[in-house]
Amino acid sequence: MKVWVKFLIGSVLGMVIGFLLPAENVSVFSALQWLEKLAIGMGRYAVVPVLVFSLTVAVYELRMDEQFWPMILKNFILITVASFFVIFLGIIVTTIALPKYRIPIDTFEQVETLNLDVAANALDIFPSNMLSVLTGSGIYLLPVCVFAFFLGMGLNYDRNYSKPVISLIDSFSRIFYHVASFFSEILGFILIALAAFWAVRFNGIVQAKVFKDLVVMLTVFSVILCFGIMPLFLYFLKPKVNPWLVLYGFLGPAIAAFFSGDINFTIPALLRHSKENFGIRRRSSSLSISLFATFCRCGSAMVAAAAFIVIIKSYSSFRIGSLELFAIGFRAFAISFILARHPGDGAYIALVALCLTHGGGEYRAGYLILKPLAFYLAAIGAFIDVMLNAFGTYVLARKNGFIEEKNLVHFI
Numbered sequence: 001m002k003v004w005v006k007f008l009i010g011s012v013l014g015m016v017i018g019f020l021l022p023a024e025n026v027s028v029f030s031a032l033q034w035l036e037k038l039a040i041g042m043g044r045y046a047v048v049p050v051l052v053f054s055l056t057v058a059v060y061e062l063r064m065d066e067q068f069w070p071m072i073l074k075n076f077i078l079i080t081v082a083s084f085f086v087i088f089l090g091i092i093v094t095t096i097a098l099p100k101y102r103i104p105i106d107t108f109e110q111v112e113t114l115n116l117d118v119a120a121n122a123l124d125i126f127p128s129n130m131l132s133v134l135t136g137s138g139i140y141l142l143p144v145c146v147f148a149f150f151l152g153m154g155l156n157y158d159r160n161y162s163k164p165v166i167s168l169i170d171s172f173s174r175i176f177y178h179v180a181s182f183f184s185e186i187l188g189f190i191l192i193a194l195a196a197f198w199a200v201r202f203n204g205i206v207q208a209k210v211f212k213d214l215v216v217m218l219t220v221f222s223v224i225l226c227f228g229i230m231p232l233f234l235y236f237l238k239p240k241v242n243p244w245l246v247l248y249g250f251l252g253p254a255i256a257a258f259f260s261g262d263i264n265f266t267i268p269a270l271l272r273h274s275k276e277n278f279g280i281r282r283r284s285s286s287l288s289i290s291l292f293a294t295f296c297r298c299g300s301a302m303v304a305a306a307a308f309i310v311i312i313k314s315y316s317s318f319r320i321g322s323l324e325l326f327a328i329g330f331r332a333f334a335i336s337f338i339l340a341r342h343p344g345d346g347a348y349i350a351l352v353a354l355c356l357t358h359g360g361g362e363y364r365a366g367y368l369i370l371k372p373l374a375f376y377l378a379a380i381g382a383f384i385d386v387m388l389n390a391f392g393t394y395v396l397a398r399k400n401g402f403i404e405e406k407n408l409v410h411f412i
Contacts, residue, residue: 003273003412004252006188011259014192018199023207032200035193040344042190043256043265046180048138050268051290052148053173058286059152060166071284071400075291078392083298083336086384088329090221090302094309095325097217102314103210103369116353121341141264142340145290173282180268187256187269194259201375211373214310218303218380226254226387234391237398249277249411250390257386261378262344263293266386274393276412279404284397292389294340297350299384301336303377304350305329311355311366331357347381348374 021028062068125143127133130150133143155162155169205211231243253269260266267289274285305328312320335353339346348367355366370377397403 003185003188003269004255006185007191007252007255010188010191011195011255014195014259015199017192018196019203021196021200023200023203029200032193032197036197039190039193040260040262040265042183043187043260043262043268044138046176046183047141047264047267048134048136048144049172050176050180050271051141051286052134052144052151053169053176054271054282054286055145055148055290056152056155056169057166057173058283059149060155061283062287063153063156065283067400071287071396072291074396074400075288075392076295078396079292079296082388082392083296083301083333086225086298086388087302087305087332087336089225090306091309091325091329091332093221094217094306095320097221098213098310098313100313101213101310103214103310104314115356116335116338116341116349118338121338139264139343140341141290141343142294145294148290177271181272184252184269184272187252191256191259198259198375198379201372205372205376208372211370211376214307214373215376218306218376222299222380222384226384230387230391234395237395241398245408246278246391246394248408249273250387250394252412253386253390254383258379258383260344261375261382263297263346263382263385263389264343266382267293270386270389270393273390273412274397276410277406278394278397279406280393280397281402281404284400284402285393288393288396289389292392293343293385295337296388296392297339297346297381297385298333298336299386299388300339300346300378300381301332301350302384303347303381304335304354305332307347307351307370307373307377308332308354308358308363308366311351311363311369314369315363315366328354328358344382345374345378346385347377350381351377 018032021032023029059068062071121140121142124140125146127143130147133147136143155166159166205215227247231247234241234243234246250270250273252273253266256269257263257266270289271285274280274289275282308328309320309325331354332350335350339350342349351367351370355363394403
């Protein structure tokens with residue numbers, strides 16, 4: 001059975017269970033919340049080791065081929081262009097599709113202490129002991145990527161001395177790839193718990209009704225963007241490629257991203273699908289998936305920008321001017337590059353940042369209006385982020401010759 005079919009069956013089964021469970025039962029909700037944490041932990045379990053060793057080997061091999069810095073540059077150019085396009089397209093669609101949509105505002109007594117804390121995140125990239133990044137929680141992967149970068153660069157210093165270490169790291173990379181593959185293989189079972197908790201929360205917002213228009217708009221836009229617009233861009237690739245085949249090959253990570261709402265959770269599935277379905281070489285997939293997962297969070301930022309526009313309209317009946325929309329877009333664009341510490345709640349944290357920094361504090365507590373919808377914002381944001389990661393990884397591998405075409409019958 002194909003991996004994506006297992007993911008789909010697990011998700012559907014979980015949703016059925018979730019919709020049948022009593023959403024108002026505190027014990028049921030607490031149990032599902034605990035199961036979600038367990039499931040996310042299992043999905044992330046092998047991410048750090050597979051990323052460290054695979055990325056180290058990727059840096060070393062690309063340096064050997066003198067392609068490392070060109071690949072870094074191409075990745076960041078694609079990330080920047082994609083982020084700008086997705087965020088501003090989302091803002092345009094929101095202003096057109098929801099011209100008068102407003103959500104009732106409640107009075108909030110306390111503002112939650114949520115922020116990006118960019119300064120602290122920057123300090124964590126270079127701890128006093130570089131090996132300490134390997135013993136962290138596995139949530140903030142940028143320090144791990146930086147460690148792998150320096151280790152891979154160091155292996156090129158004197159290859160006579162580093163050859164045994166290179167062989168050892170390469171072996172660890174392959175071993176942990178198979179460990180991560182095992183967990184991606186059982187994600188179908190893990191997704192039952194995630195989809196059940198997702199369905200319980202979704203049932204609650206459906207009954208609330210006030211979020212219906214925003215939910216419908218984000219759903220329709222994300223489907224058109226990921227299943228229509230993104231594949232169409234592949235028609236510009238030379239030699240020609242079947243974009244729908246690429247889309248089919250990444251359905252598994254897309255399903256996992258939507259129901260988990262977590263970027264790190266989907267990394268093992270992305271690595272496996274890139275290799276098994278498209279023959280993308282490790283040196284390309286490890287680098288691109290790491291960079292996109294860290295810096296290309298424009299899906300989450302776009303969702304936050306759309307939600308923030310709804311918040312502004314809820315506070316005031318005045319029309320939002322073009323300059324203000326541009327300001328929101330550029331803030332969201334900047335925020336999309338600094339969400340690495342928030343793999344599972346990036347969209348909501350980005351919304352918090354927009355509320356705290358826009359309008360001189362006028363919308364400081366505005367994000368609390370959409371707190372019941374936070375899980376859905378994260379789901380849509382992660383779905384778009386992972387699809388961009390998948391398509392970006394494929395495009396860069398194909399353009400740079402790091403791909404071995406595989407037949408559809410061999411897809412996992």
